[in-house]
Amino acid sequence: MGVGLRDYGPIVGSAVLEELAILSERVRARRHLHVNSTRVGGGVAEILQRAIPLLQELGLEARWEVIEGSPEFFEVTKSFHNALQGQPVPISREMLDTYVICNYENSLRVNLDADVVYIHDPQPAAMVRGRREGQKWVWRCHIDLSHPQMEPWEYLRGYVERYDASIFSMTKFAQNLRIPEFIMPPSIDPLSDKNRDLDPQEVDAILDQLNIPRDKPLVTQISRFDPFKDPIGVIRAFRLARQHVDCRLVLAGGGATDDPEGARVLARVLEEAAGERDIHILDLPPQSDLAINALQRASTVILQKSLREGFGLTVTEAMWKGKPVIGGAAGGITLQVQEGFTGYLVHSVEGAAYRIRYLLSRPELRERLGQNAREFVRRNFLITRNIRDYLLVILALEHPGHAQFEI
Numbered sequence: 001m002g003v004g005l006r007d008y009g010p011i012v013g014s015a016v017l018e019e020l021a022i023l024s025e026r027v028r029a030r031r032h033l034h035v036n037s038t039r040v041g042g043g044v045a046e047i048l049q050r051a052i053p054l055l056q057e058l059g060l061e062a063r064w065e066v067i068e069g070s071p072e073f074f075e076v077t078k079s080f081h082n083a084l085q086g087q088p089v090p091i092s093r094e095m096l097d098t099y100v101i102c103n104y105e106n107s108l109r110v111n112l113d114a115d116v117v118y119i120h121d122p123q124p125a126a127m128v129r130g131r132r133e134g135q136k137w138v139w140r141c142h143i144d145l146s147h148p149q150m151e152p153w154e155y156l157r158g159y160v161e162r163y164d165a166s167i168f169s170m171t172k173f174a175q176n177l178r179i180p181e182f183i184m185p186p187s188i189d190p191l192s193d194k195n196r197d198l199d200p201q202e203v204d205a206i207l208d209q210l211n212i213p214r215d216k217p218l219v220t221q222i223s224r225f226d227p228f229k230d231p232i233g234v235i236r237a238f239r240l241a242r243q244h245v246d247c248r249l250v251l252a253g254g255g256a257t258d259d260p261e262g263a264r265v266l267a268r269v270l271e272e273a274a275g276e277r278d279i280h281i282l283d284l285p286p287q288s289d290l291a292i293n294a295l296q297r298a299s300t301v302i303l304q305k306s307l308r309e310g311f312g313l314t315v316t317e318a319m320w321k322g323k324p325v326i327g328g329a330a331g332g333i334t335l336q337v338q339e340g341f342t343g344y345l346v347h348s349v350e351g352a353a354y355r356i357r358y359l360l361s362r363p364e365l366r367e368r369l370g371q372n373a374r375e376f377v378r379r380n381f382l383i384t385r386n387i388r389d390y391l392l393v394i395l396a397l398e399h400p401g402h403a404q405f406e407i
Helices: 005-012 014-027 043-057 071-084 093-109 125-130 150-160 200-209 231-242 262-273 289-298 313-320 349-360 363-380 383-397
Strands: 031-036 061-066 116-120 136-141 165-168 181-183 218-222 248-253 279-283 301-304 325-328 343-346 404-406
Touching: 005 014, 005 383, 014 383, 031 043, 043 061, 043 383, 071 093, 071 150, 093 125, 116 125, 116 383, 125 136, 125 150, 136 383, 165 383, 181 383, 200 289, 218 231, 218 289, 218 313, 231 248, 231 262, 231 349, 248 262, 248 289, 262 279, 289 313, 301 313, 301 349, 313 325, 313 363, 325 349, 343 349, 349 363
Parallel strands: 031 061, 031 116, 116 136, 136 165, 165 181, 181 404, 218 248, 218 301, 248 279, 301 325, 325 343
Antiparallel strands: none
């Protein structure tokens, strides 16, 4: 049998499940559609894989559709993504034409028959041109829009402001729009293969399969091979820390079908780590959830040294395993890593190296921070809260007097 809502009761409490049942009664008559750009890879796909069945269990007619696109389209949207997160990237007229044409083709291909349509991130944002009378459309932005390159953002704004509302992961990501804006952090599923409890024998068996020795403390970062995740900086921080404390680095990641840059970044990472016996680079295939779970549980300290970050669900996952996190002071990491309470924020390679040394030499502190981290996630970043927020957004759209608030 699959996981059902009742299985979350021991984790979140019966009152949370009762609230979901009450809210779902209010919106059950609406048909719900979520659209994004990839079925596998990345936090958006993971959330939708778990959320859609739970919404259906609550009695909602909920669907998930994925757009299609050529390699050229995803090269364009990756450039768009980087520009919106502040990186100077030229966006040509031809690139915008590729973007619009692909969105138009998907608006004809995808079944948009729904009362409420959620469009996730910039890739399918222009599909709003295909909206039908009487529908509510919501743009859900998962990336860091705090300091975008203005020309591509102004272009995208032209589509976003055709929506009925927008959702951002943090207040500082939100923009001054002419539509209602909501703040909704993402979430993890504590009962998924990536996050469920594993016994020590399972963890050991998986690490054996991955050829990761457990003879010394493991320092780990798990995320897509993306320049904004700063994997090169992680390697350099590890080298500095290892001069003072013996440890082993695991840098694990994978790609997503809508991210063509990953292979190029992985090649640079492999070159940087060449010849290092204590550095393990793992290019994980899709559906490596149990491997990620085991790596996080086996780790002594977990990093997410991002330079820019949307929210950083890899941080949430690590904290749920009771691990202290050293995170780059970027995006949603700053919501999760509470300085000296759930982990530490860093601004440089040297700062990351210092915190690695600091935590590896203080086991009692690691234990305390890890306990705090797990409870912080339980209270704030689990999937039941995310589902509640989506239900509340629908109700808010039907009562527009409350134009902007934090869920």
